[in-house]
Amino acid sequence: MNYDYSLTIDYLLDWYDLNARILAWREDPNPYYVWVSEIMLQQTRVEAVKFYFERFVNTLPNIEALAMVEEEKLHKLWEGLGYYTRVRNLQKAAKIIMNEYNGVMPANYEELLKLPGIGSYTAGAIASIAFHITQPAVDGNVLRVMKRVAGSYDDIMKSSVKKELEQDLREIIPSDRPGDYNQAIMELGATVCIPNGKPLCEKCPIMHLCNAYQQGIEMDIPVKTAKKPRKIEDKTILLMERNGEYAIHKRESKGLLAGLWEFPNIEGKLTASALEEMLNKQGLQNFTIENLGEGKHIFSHIEWHMVGYLIRMNEAMTVKEPSFDGYLPENNIASKEKYIWASVKKIDKEYTLPTAFKTYRQCMTN
Numbered sequence: 001m002n003y004d005y006s007l008t009i010d011y012l013l014d015w016y017d018l019n020a021r022i023l024a025w026r027e028d029p030n031p032y033y034v035w036v037s038e039i040m041l042q043q044t045r046v047e048a049v050k051f052y053f054e055r056f057v058n059t060l061p062n063i064e065a066l067a068m069v070e071e072e073k074l075h076k077l078w079e080g081l082g083y084y085t086r087v088r089n090l091q092k093a094a095k096i097i098m099n100e101y102n103g104v105m106p107a108n109y110e111e112l113l114k115l116p117g118i119g120s121y122t123a124g125a126i127a128s129i130a131f132h133i134t135q136p137a138v139d140g141n142v143l144r145v146m147k148r149v150a151g152s153y154d155d156i157m158k159s160s161v162k163k164e165l166e167q168d169l170r171e172i173i174p175s176d177r178p179g180d181y182n183q184a185i186m187e188l189g190a191t192v193c194i195p196n197g198k199p200l201c202e203k204c205p206i207m208h209l210c211n212a213y214q215q216g217i218e219m220d221i222p223v224k225t226a227k228k229p230r231k232i233e234d235k236t237i238l239l240m241e242r243n244g245e246y247a248i249h250k251r252e253s254k255g256l257l258a259g260l261w262e263f264p265n266i267e268g269k270l271t272a273s274a275l276e277e278m279l280n281k282q283g284l285q286n287f288t289i290e291n292l293g294e295g296k297h298i299f300s301h302i303e304w305h306m307v308g309y310l311i312r313m314n315e316a317m318t319v320k321e322p323s324f325d326g327y328l329p330e331n332n333i334a335s336k337e338k339y340i341w342a343s344v345k346k347i348d349k350e351y352t353l354p355t356a357f358k359t360y361r362q363c364m365t366n
């Protein structure tokens with residue numbers, strides 16, 4: 001170990017006792033609550049997670065309820081959080097816990113690591129917070145804080161750097177309060193040693209121990225190698241409206257946004273006239289097109305650059321052609337699948353449309 005992190009323990013715990021935010025999953029740190037909250041916190045700020053967490057555990061109060069809930073309802077409870085693979089993994093793990101652990105979350109770090117969607121960070125958080133096991137929980141926040149404290153220019157994108165820090169912390173984590181120590185570092189990273197902008201060093205309880213602060217290099221740490229640039233995909237999104245209902249389609253069960261619902265969409269960005277011509281070729285004649293403007297959505301490895309159109313199919317056409325199924329654009333990625341028509345109210349209540357479509361979703365009218 002290059003830096004003696006044990007020096008930070010008392011200062012961080014004292015600070016945490018005074019400054020910890022009151023959160024539902026901290027008030028009742030049972031394994032299920034800690035698990036659900038940690039998975040949500042991987043993608044969203046604490047303030048936003050509060051709402052989603054309450055809704056989730058009020059509807060699914062325990063592991064058994066999570067294991068049993070149908071997929072559509074599960075997605076709906078996660079709507080707005082994104083990264084739907086995470087909630088599917090939550091359910092997969094819940095089913096394993098029901099079948100192999102009698103419905104009780106294993107109080108063992110190695111067993112937790114075997115469950116889908118649980119890596120070393122989440123296993124460490126559950127083990128230490130819910131079961132008081134002396135395991136660290138090292139995520140980007142903890143890496144940033146501890147690398148600053150140590151004044152280290154290690155590249156935190158390297159898994160070897162994370163593993164080394166986990167080992168260093170495992171050796172010193174206090175056995176009487178392992179969960180609080182982990183949470184104290186996370187809390188400091190979220191509120192004082194912040195990721196974007198200048199850290200609030202003058203408020204930091206370990207300022208006197210911090211090499212980065214003392215050397216004036218806190219803005220140079222952590223070092224992160226640049227990620228590969230994201231792939232750009234152009235798309236044309238179609239809000240097909242007929243009698244106050246909109247066409248939506250369920251995506252395939254594998255891959256990006258698996259099993260969620262989407263508006264009809266076409267690869268590439270079409271102009272209104274190109275789209276009109278294409279729909280005419282498909283047999284659609286009696287409709288209006290309104291340009292809904294550009295939109296962008298960023299996934300971890302892909303960016304969607306979109307243009308959207310509202311296509312109102314008029315009543316005469318609707319009576320003659322009750323289904324849109326025969327008029328799917330040939331190059332629609334899902335042209336072989338069936339579309340359904342649903343009102344805005346029904347979509348809001350029953351179908352999960354991912355945030356990627358948010359720009360156009362708000363263009364639907366009742």
Ligand code: SF4
Nearest residue numbers: 193199201204210213
């Ligand atoms: S002194 Fe500043 S840089 Fe060092 S740990 Fe505290 S907030 Fe972070």
